Amino acid sequence: MPPHDSILARAALGTAHALGKACRWCARRRFEVAPAAASASLTGLSWLHHLDGVSLAEHGVYGLATAAAGALAAGGLKHKHKALATAGAGSMAVMADAWMGAALGPSVPSLIASALVTGGAYAAYVPWLVRSRHAQLALQVKAAKAGVTAEGLGTNTLAPGLTGSTREETALMQALVAMLSVPAVDVTALEYTRFGWRAVIVLPPGRDTAPQKVIARREQLANNLGLPGKLRLAKGERDNELVAYLYESDPLASPIPWPGPSTTTCTEPAVLGVDAYGQPVLIPLLYNHTLIGGATDNGKSGVQSVLIAYAVACEDAEALLIDMKPGAVEFGPWRHSALALADTPSRAMQLLKEVWAEVERRGQILAALGEKKWIPGKHGPAWFVFIDELAELIRRVPSAAKLIESLLQVARFVGITLVCATQSPSNRVFGGSTDGRQQYQVRIGLGAKESTTSNLVFGPGAYGDGWCLDELDLPGKFLRWDREHQVPIDARAYWMTEADVTATNHRYAREEIEAREHPEPSPDPEDDPTPPKPPTPPSGGPGGGRPALRAVxxxxxxxxxxxxxxxxxxxxxxxxxxxxxxxxxxxxxxxxxxxxxxxxxxxxxxxxxxxxxxxxxxxxxxxxxxVPRLPVVSAPAAVEDSESVTVGG
Missing domain, CATH: 1.10.10.10 (Winged helix-like DNA-binding domain superfamily/Winged helix DNA-binding domain)
Known part of the structure; x- marks a missing residue:
């Protein structure tokens, strides 16, 4: 059980958080709650007066004030003066409420009177508020079209509907109104970071106000916003939610040194880098095929190096590498810590066949054990097959497309995961018959020059949802998508120097027998090979007697x-x-x-x-x-010609 001080501390933090939320909501809705707040305050003051005691003279003052307000209302009605009559009626209701609260104190009649006064106030206040907002919005739209900023119109035009509880909320509301001609429904979840802020905007329904439409006009919204920094937009979790990020300074401007292996088991995710909020980016590689896409010189090999270092450091995992660049310049440094390295088309094809044979072997093992999933550490090591330049492999070895497609579909349950990097992750990479991207549960997109690359990596329509790879301006910056991360957040991968790669490779180098290069491909065996003939038995034992029989x-x-x-x-x-x-x-x-x-x-x-x-x-x-066998206790020899014994006879 937690200590008493810890419970009090959590309760205090929870109470402060709830009060903060309530105060922020009231600040943002101050125009809507104004009549209710005024009525509640007046009723509360009248109850305090009751507790202090109300003299006869004070009752007379309450009565005279109520009568004067009633006379004012009657005079306005008599002379058909609407404003005077409304002011008199409202004043009379307020004074009557205060008089009743002072006379009766906290009671049901006083609460009823307060509720009636509040309802009457809203009946008169709401129509005025709506008209005022419409007029101010129209003025803001005209000003934006004329190139006049909201601040240039004066503070009166920033009132109801266009102001928030913070400077950032107000700026967002005004910028959206200027661009869409309609206000946002709400601005929620405003969070501040060391590098800027993030807000979730609830947009009004409509085709022209959809998040994708706003994202497509990001530059216009940034200009309307008028705040320093870099604006990033993304589609929120709901269809009408827009997530806005403003980075006042770039948290990912400098390379992030690789801190070393973070785990020794592949059942824990790999730590690939750090996102714009300073949080580690976790990649669950086990049972999740991974696709890495992006233009050249944007850090694909660096991302793979971090993931390979994770695989070789895990005691329950093995790394298998396929590098189609001449000389295996990317994966060659990992030669001694990997289970296998293929650097030619023939070796790559043989390695893929051996991976498929391993899938079949592991399936037999699971069938013999009566289990359905390969668990590293229990059944054997997980295999992570890293493929660099997947498109180049398919171009040079077209027959590999079907094999890779089959591995993507059935290899996960036996603990074999494919990690593929390519510049063009389209269905052509898989032979043009199917779109293998559907099998990748984790997708990592690095910088690209064209917006179409975003749709190739993350799927059709991804660019319109904010997965904009053309906005990643430095090598190693990436966007990550998986089942638990559906909103794009900028991140940067760790940077492994050549010294880091060399030291890690030596640290986790395998024994010499397994550090050998992958053998040259051998011809495929015949479908129905002829079984070898059994050896001719010897003619006899020593001296020509009976043949010597070996114990089975x-x-x-x-x-x-x-x-x-x-x-x-x-x-x-x-x-x-x-x-x-x-x-x-x-x-x-x-x-x-x-x-x-x-x-x-x-x-x-x-x-x-x-x-x-x-x-x-x-x-x-x-x-x-x-395991040592238990000694076998020899049974007593049978007695010849013994008589049979009848049990129970």
Missing amino acids: PTFPDGSEIADERVEKLWLAIDKAGPTGVTKNKLVAMLEEYRSRSSLDVYMLVWEERGWIEKAGKEGRSERYRT
Whole structure:
């Protein structure tokens, strides 16, 4: 249970927050609440007078004032003077309310009198307020068309309907009226930051007042606003909401140094950079295919470097790299910490085939375990496949399009994620048959020269909703979209220097056997290969007697190990003894297995059945050993010619 002081502090903060909201609402609605506030204040003062005691002389004063007001109203009616009659009637109602409150104090009759006075005040006040607002709005529109600012017309024209509780609200209201000829419904959620402010504007319904229309006229609105800084607009969560950002200073003007790996598990999101509010930008890579788009020299490779560093630092993840630039200039520095690197079309195609084979292997593992989702750390490492210049890969290897499309559709559930970077993320990248962008749950857009790039990265109509990549003016600046982030917010990725890349690559370098280059592609196996002939059995044992028979190895449950390939793996683990052996050493010892992933289909099932167990770590790799078998108690030998025994007989 929290301490008493903590509870009081939270209660005080909550009360202060509620009072602040109430005061701000009253300040913004001061013209609407004025009659009610005046009536409530008068009633409250009359109750205080009652508590202090009202003498007979004071009752006489209340009566004379009420009678005088009534006489004024009667005179106005007699001489058909509307203003005089209205003033007299209103004064008489107010004095009667005050007299009743002073005489009776807090009571039901006094509250009824106060409610009647308030209603009468609004009956006369609302028509005047509406006429006044319409006249002032018309004047503002004419002034804007004539090029005259609102301030140049004097403070009287800034009254009801065009002023807010702050300077920024007032400026927004006036700028929108000058551009749309109608006022905004409301300006809410005004927040100040170290670099400017943000506001949510509720626009009136209509085709010409839709958020997309206002965003398209952003420059005009910025000129009408007349405030220093850079204005950014975006569509809000609702159809009629507009989000306005004004950056008085650019928080992302300077490169942000990479702080180093933020986590050692891929079940936590990657920290890509910092947004304009100073908050970290979290990218949930696991189970979410990621698309990175933008023009050249705007930081795509830098974004990928940060994400690759995240992948190689995670103990439950592996990075596989495909770089179509000659010499793998972008991904080459990560060669020693990645599981595989493909830098030619043939190697890229082979790597994609091996990824697909891994999808099938992992599907078999999940089926054997009776589970539906690959969990890193429990079933094996997650795979993150990074592809640089996706469009170039498809142009040089057209057959890769269908394979990538299939991976995008089915690889997520087995813990394999694709992170693709390209300058032209259209359906042509996927062979022209389908639009593979629908499979990317995370999209990162960097600076671009044309507005159409925004629609290519984020989908049709994105530019009209405020996803304006042509406004990102520095390398590394980006906009991020995912299920939890539907409103564009400027951000900048961390900057990794060459020294950072080199140090990270050496820190998380794999063992030599796995730091090798990806092998050259081998010819595809035949669909129906001829099985090898069994070896000819020996003619006999020593001396020409019976053939020597080898003992058939079995699993701990007594089942026979029929597959020679599986037998070699089992015996290698068993011979390692209590200290165990890592998967890397098993791959080095056994020619039948080319990578650690080819062992998982067997070792995961054996570990689940309790036949093998972890024996500690060797560097970053786990060591495995067989579980000691329980000694078998031999049954007593049967007695020959023993008599049968009848139970219960």
